[in-house]
Amino acid sequence: MSQSKVDRVTVPPMDEHNQKLVSYLHPPDWVNPQPASSYNLVVIGAGPAGLIVAAGAAGLGAKVALIEKHLMGGDCLNVGCVPSKALIRSSRIVGDIWNASKFGVNVSNGAEVDFAAVMERLRRIRAGISDVDSVQRYQHKLGVDVFLGSGRFTSNSTIEVAGQILRFKKAVIATGARALQPQIPGLQEAGYLTNETVFNLTERPQRLAVIGAGPIGCELAQAFRRLGSEVVLLHKNAQILDKEDADAAKIVQQAFVREGIQLILESQIERVEKTNAGKVIYYKCQGKEASLTVDEIIVSTGRSPNVEGLNLEAVGVEYNTQTGVFVNDNLQTTNPRIYAAGDICMKHKFTHAADFAARMVIQNTLFFGRKKLSALTIPWCTYTDPEIARVGLGDREAKEKGIDVDTFLIPFSQVDRAIIDGEEEGFVKIHVKKGSDKILGATIVARHAGDTIGEITLAMVNNIGLGKIASTIHPYPTQAEAIRKAGDAYNRTRLTPFVKNLFNRWLAWTR
Numbered sequence: 001m002s003q004s005k006v007d008r009v010t011v012p013p014m015d016e017h018n019q020k021l022v023s024y025l026h027p028p029d030w031v032n033p034q035p036a037s038s039y040n041l042v043v044i045g046a047g048p049a050g051l052i053v054a055a056g057a058a059g060l061g062a063k064v065a066l067i068e069k070h071l072m073g074g075d076c077l078n079v080g081c082v083p084s085k086a087l088i089r090s091s092r093i094v095g096d097i098w099n100a101s102k103f104g105v106n107v108s109n110g111a112e113v114d115f116a117a118v119m120e121r122l123r124r125i126r127a128g129i130s131d132v133d134s135v136q137r138y139q140h141k142l143g144v145d146v147f148l149g150s151g152r153f154t155s156n157s158t159i160e161v162a163g164q165i166l167r168f169k170k171a172v173i174a175t176g177a178r179a180l181q182p183q184i185p186g187l188q189e190a191g192y193l194t195n196e197t198v199f200n201l202t203e204r205p206q207r208l209a210v211i212g213a214g215p216i217g218c219e220l221a222q223a224f225r226r227l228g229s230e231v232v233l234l235h236k237n238a239q240i241l242d243k244e245d246a247d248a249a250k251i252v253q254q255a256f257v258r259e260g261i262q263l264i265l266e267s268q269i270e271r272v273e274k275t276n277a278g279k280v281i282y283y284k285c286q287g288k289e290a291s292l293t294v295d296e297i298i299v300s301t302g303r304s305p306n307v308e309g310l311n312l313e314a315v316g317v318e319y320n321t322q323t324g325v326f327v328n329d330n331l332q333t334t335n336p337r338i339y340a341a342g343d344i345c346m347k348h349k350f351t352h353a354a355d356f357a358a359r360m361v362i363q364n365t366l367f368f369g370r371k372k373l374s375a376l377t378i379p380w381c382t383y384t385d386p387e388i389a390r391v392g393l394g395d396r397e398a399k400e401k402g403i404d405v406d407t408f409l410i411p412f413s414q415v416d417r418a419i420i421d422g423e424e425e426g427f428v429k430i431h432v433k434k435g436s437d438k439i440l441g442a443t444i445v446a447r448h449a450g451d452t453i454g455e456i457t458l459a460m461v462n463n464i465g466l467g468k469i470a471s472t473i474h475p476y477p478t479q480a481e482a483i484r485k486a487g488d489a490y491n492r493t494r495l496t497p498f499v500k501n502l503f504n505r506w507l508a509w510t511r
């Protein structure tokens with residue numbers, strides 16, 4: 001090993017946990033290896049997509065280089081799934097304490113949140129699992145050449161990183177996305193947080209505005225509210241989580257209002273101003289002008305793909321700055337030697353989607369595979385309380401695409417375990433192809449909906465109909481029984497008057 005030294009990366013606060021994190025994911029003393037004469041694959045970006053491509057391809061014997069400019073692990077580990085779910089875990093305890101008296105448990109002084117300790121736990125957990133994505137593990141155990149620095153195409157077969165040239169047979173762009181910066185006058189000057197900075201906080205913002213009620217905004221708004229902030233959630237549409245089933249989103253919305261989150265829907269933010277009293281947001285809501293003053297603003301209004309600086313024009317990789325790199329169904333870009341995976345090119349911006357796309361890319365780049373993105377069944381879950389999980393077709397898509405469906409809905413108020421747990425709010429809704437038991441999609445609203453949607457995904461992927469689910473024994477009492485009950489509901493539709501009549505005659509005859 002020789003060659004160029006890498007830039008230093010810091011993650012505030014640089015306590016023992018963040019030092020450990022950085023030592024694994026962007027070690028200050030790392031020296032990039034001497035490049036091989038040629039690589040089967042050069043991967044730009046070491047988030048979930050890039051890591052899986054690199055590890056999988058190297059495991060199969062390919063010569064692979066992986067380039068990362070910031071922290072290995074990408075958004076998911078550092079500023080996405082992992083820290084957000086750690087925050088949510090602490091906040092759920094507060095949610096339980098708020099509801100404790102309903103269960104006959106008195107928590108006399110309510111919940112006292114030590115915000116600094118919550119954030120320290122987050123940093124400890126994140127650092128604790130970060131060795132799996134470490135530079136050392138990839139270089140020394142998995143046999144991937146790791147280069148820290150910004151990757152940039154220099155020709156149809158070369159990429160430059162930190163002053164070195166890497167030659168490739170095939171390349172993969174896995175550079176992910178970042179928080180979209182909305183064009184709101186004064187926002188930049190007033191200062192705001194995004195997912196890249198919010199997890200660095202050590203003090204709780206007392207008055208917090210969250211702009212954008214998609215998954216990021218909703219998960220963070222509820223977590224901060226429970227951890228003690230006064231939260232205002234501003235959203236431009238009439239309902240939060242508006243890409244989800246409307247009935248499902250309504251349940252979460254009601255929970256937010258109950259917990260004291262101030263919702264300002266159908267709002268248009270006009271400008272932001274920093275004053276001595278705080279950050280003032282001027283907005284219009286249902287035709288009326290209004291303003292509110294907060295200490296901090298979180299912006300969660302969507303994602304922008306990281307297409308800049310890659311010199312994509314030089315290699316004929318087409319893209320746009322909203323949706324990212326253009327790919328065909330095999331995840332091949334407009335340059336046949338260059339593929340892409342993950343948030344840089346996909347509509348479904350999830351770690352598990354990036355992971356499975358990456359597996360496809362390994363086959364398609366190294367073995368002339370023809371794996372198709374459209375063949376994947378991708379579930380997802382928003383980790384509010386209750387959670388909303390979805391797979392396949394939803395109500396709206398069924399209508400838009402003119403697909404005839406039969407829908408089976410089991411409210412948790414009919415499921416013993418949910419009643420016992422005090423979690424009756426929510427439902428399992430399953431759409432099947434009209435007149436059959438073929439599952440086309442499902443939405444679950446429940447405290448652990450994300451864990452439960454896997455069963456329906458398994459059924460869809462393996463062509464197991466709702467009728468078969470009905471004949472699968474589920475332990476009693478569990479909330480997953482709701483899925484079996486949907487199967488029972490389907491089976492009851494098969495008891496047509498003709499079949500019922502036959503049964504009646506048989507039973508009368510055998511009496």
Ligand SMILES: Cc1cc2nc3c(=O)[nH]c(=O)nc-3n(C[C@H](O)[C@H](O)[C@H](O)COP(=O)(O)OP(=O)(O)OC[C@H]3O[C@@H](n4cnc5c(N)ncnc54)[C@H](O)[C@@H]3O)c2cc1C
Pocket residue numbers: 044045046047048049050067068069070071072073074075076077079080081082084085149150151152174175176177195216306309310341342343344349350351352353354383
């Ligand atoms: C707050 C938040 C919560 C989330 N929660 C969940 C969740 O619960 N579940 C879920 O499934 N998904 C969640 N996501 C989404 C998930 O994090 C992403 O879908 C996932 O990280 C995408 O992986 P990726 O590899 O495509 O990109 P990224 O994780 O963004 O990784 C891309 C990497 O490329 C690097 N890079 C960029 N440009 C260059 C360059 N020129 N040279 C070298 N390196 C470069 C970046 O530094 C980065 O490390 C969440 C996202 C956020 C923001």
Ligand SMILES: NC(=O)c1ccc[n+]([C@@H]2O[C@H](COP(=O)([O-])OP(=O)(O)OC[C@H]3O[C@@H](n4cnc5c(N)ncnc54)[C@H](O)[C@@H]3O)[C@@H](O)[C@H]2O)c1
Pocket residue numbers: 182211212213214215216217219234235236237242267268269300301302303348349350380381382383
């Ligand atoms: N649990 C999970 O799996 C999870 C969690 C967080 C994020 N993610 C991923 O990250 C992606 C990005 O999340 P996101 O929430 O930032 O984006 P998003 O695009 O899903 O939602 C942003 C919302 O903000 C609204 N908005 C935009 N501009 C606005 C403005 N000026 N004022 C008010 N509202 C405005 C939009 O209408 C939209 O509904 C998600 O789509 C998801 O793929 C996943």
